[in-house]
Amino acid sequence: MMKPPSILPLRLDRVVLDIGGKRVIKDVSATLTAAPCSIVLGPNGAGKTLLLKLCHGLIAPTAGSVTWAGAPCGNVQHAQAMVFQQPVMLRRSVAANIAYALTVRGRPRAEQRARIDDVLARTGLRRFAESPARRLSVGEKQRLALARAWAIEPQVLFLDEPTASLDPAGTRQVEEIILAIHRGGTKVIMTTHDLQQARRLADEVMFLHRGRLYEQTPAAAFFTAPRTPEAQRFLEGTLFPNIRRVV
Amino acid sequence: MDNNGGEETAHACAAKRAGWSGVSDLWSAVESAALLIFTLDSDLVEIVLRSLRVTLTAVTIAAVIGLPFGAALALLRFPGRRLILVALDTLMGLPPVTVGLLVYLMLSRSGPLGTLGLLYTTTAMIIAQCLLVAPIIAALTRQTIEDLWEEYRDELRSLGASTLGAAGTLLWEGRVTLMTAMLAGFGRASAEVGAVMIVGGNIDHVTRVMTTTIALETSKGNLALALGLGIILVCVSLLVAAGIHGFKATAHRWGA
Ligand SMILES: Nc1ncnc2c1ncn2[C@@H]1O[C@H](COP(=O)(O)OP(=O)(O)OP(=O)(O)O)[C@@H](O)[C@H]1O
Numbered sequence: 001m002m003k004p005p006s007i008l009p010l011r012l013d014r015v016v017l018d019i020g021g022k023r024v025i026k027d028v029s030a031t032l033t034a035a036p037c038s039i040v041l042g043p044n045g046a047g048k049t050l051l052l053k054l055c056h057g058l059i060a061p062t063a064g065s066v067t068w069a070g071a072p073c074g075n076v077q078h079a080q081a082m083v084f085q086q087p088v089m090l091r092r093s094v095a096a097n098i099a100y101a102l103t104v105r106g107r108p109r110a111e112q113r114a115r116i117d118d119v120l121a122r123t124g125l126r127r128f129a130e131s132p133a134r135r136l137s138v139g140e141k142q143r144l145a146l147a148r149a150w151a152i153e154p155q156v157l158f159l160d161e162p163t164a165s166l167d168p169a170g171t172r173q174v175e176e177i178i179l180a181i182h183r184g185g186t187k188v189i190m191t192t193h194d195l196q197q198a199r200r201l202a203d204e205v206m207f208l209h210r211g212r213l214y215e216q217t218p219a220a221a222f223f224t225a226p227r228t229p230e231a232q233r234f235l236e237g238t239l240f241p242n243i244r245r246v247v
Numbered sequence: 248m249d250n251n252g253g254e255e256t257a258h259a260c261a262a263k264r265a266g267w268s269g270v271s272d273l274w275s276a277v278e279s280a281a282l283l284i285f286t287l288d289s290d291l292v293e294i295v296l297r298s299l300r301v302t303l304t305a306v307t308i309a310a311v312i313g314l315p316f317g318a319a320l321a322l323l324r325f326p327g328r329r330l331i332l333v334a335l336d337t338l339m340g341l342p343p344v345t346v347g348l349l350v351y352l353m354l355s356r357s358g359p360l361g362t363l364g365l366l367y368t369t370t371a372m373i374i375a376q377c378l379l380v381a382p383i384i385a386a387l388t389r390q391t392i393e394d395l396w397e398e399y400r401d402e403l404r405s406l407g408a409s410t411l412g413a414a415g416t417l418l419w420e421g422r423v424t425l426m427t428a429m430l431a432g433f434g435r436a437s438a439e440v441g442a443v444m445i446v447g448g449n450i451d452h453v454t455r456v457m458t459t460t461i462a463l464e465t466s467k468g469n470l471a472l473a474l475g476l477g478i479i480l481v482c483v484s485l486l487v488a489a490g491i492h493g494f495k496a497t498a499h500r501w502g503a
């Protein structure tokens with residue numbers, strides 16, 4: 001089987017996003033290459049979720065451009081997948097949820113069964129295969145969302161705080177899955193505000209604060225010697241979102 | 248309570264009904280109603296079957312129109328959409344007799360569709376009931392799908408579903424609510440009397456349905472048939488309500 005050409009690098013060129021007259025993403029430029037696991041770090045409301053949705057093509061920038069190996073967003077979405085902060089499951093069985101994703105992506109039925117069994121086993125969900133997906137616990141839903149994304153074998157996987165409401169064991173389990181997907185050759189772009197998690201997973205860190213990209217630095221350098229004072233304060237835990245603007 | 252037929256005026260009927268009293272009379276009406284039901288009286292069976300045929304056909308057509316129309320209104324943005332939404336709400340609240348009148352005017356000999364010769368046929372009644380039910384189904388579908396879309400939009404678009412695909416998915420996701428809406432529409436249509444009376448004409452063996460027969464037979468004083476049909480109508484409502492609950496319970500068990 002011929003391997004499809006890579007859609008990477010992802011290039012953001014002076015991306016701006018206004019929502020309701022408010023500038024929520026400010027002049028972000030960056031290049032993301034195929035190999036590293038990129039972690040988008042930043043406090044609540046920094047714009048991490050919006051940045052992911054911009055990259056994934058779910059929202060269009062007000063100004064600037066998002067391109068994948070030179071091509072506009074819409075043309076390459078089929079090579080991407082995203083796991084949302086609160087994944088939505090269809091009102092059908094766990095296995096049928098994965099089958100739905102495969103069908104939408106045009107995978108022939110004949111090869112779906114094996115693919116579904118494989119990802120369910122890898123995410124520890126095999127015994128839930130026929131359970132209603134909406135009945136799963138939060139942690140199990142998160143793993144199903146990962147299984148669904150994994151099944152379609154994307155070149156790029158976006159993850160929005162995939163462990164936000166999980167206990168330590170659940171967090172470990174999800175991190176193992178993410179690492180396995182990354183080892184399989186998928187580019188991972190993930191948000192978190194959990195510093196420990198970022199240390200465990202990141203190859204490079206993109207630090208976002210109030211809609212601005214302050215730095216994009218290899219992980220080791222970021223955690224030992226951040227270049228910007230904002231990142232320094234974030235690492236110390238003394239960076240607070242601007243309360244006055246929220247009120 | 249036999250009715251001597253002929254040219255009784257409404258006034259005389261009313262006087263007769265006012266005079267009708269006593270527990271024994273009521274009891275005998277109940278008895279003969281029960282007899283009609285249990286012996287499967289041919290007139291009664293004919294009327295019940297016609298009612299069900301008319302209403303089921305009307306609701307099916309209304310669903311075939313209302314479901315995709317509602318879904319399109321929920322997912323698409325186009326000029327004039329607000330206007331359609333207002334029109335839909337208006338149609339939903341319209342008194343059935345005015346819908347009947349409207350269909351009557353369309354189908355009457357001098358009306359725009361007069362040449363079809365549909366007035367006083369079951370087809371005319373199906374059209375009237377369809378006009379009553381389709382707006383309900385469309386409006387409820389629109390609301391249901393719009394709420395679901397709010398929740399599912401990012402996920403479905405991320406997975407790569409087209410708008411058409413998303414519409415199909417969301418109709419299936421909303422199946423419990425939508426099924427309830429259709430059953431409610433069935434209830435409304437089968438309980439309605441004004442519109443089908445106007446366009447059907449309540450012709451014996453042709454367009455007589457349960458509600459119109461009850462209205463007529465009661466005014467004629469033939470309580471047995473009226474009561475028999477009334478009991479069946481109540482049973483139909485009961486079945487619809489039980490159906491809704493049973494459906495919800497089953498769906499809930501399956502996590503829908
Ligand atoms: N649909 C919207 N309408 C208006 N403002 C929005 C909308 N979505 C996001 N915002 C604003 O944009 C900013 C960034 O939001 P975003 O969800 O990207 O933050 P985040 O970094 O993901 O935060 P968290 O860590 O809490 O998830 C916030 O101030 C938020 O209030």
Ligand SMILES: [Mg+2]
Pocket residue numbers: 048049050085160161
């Ligand atoms: Mg977020």
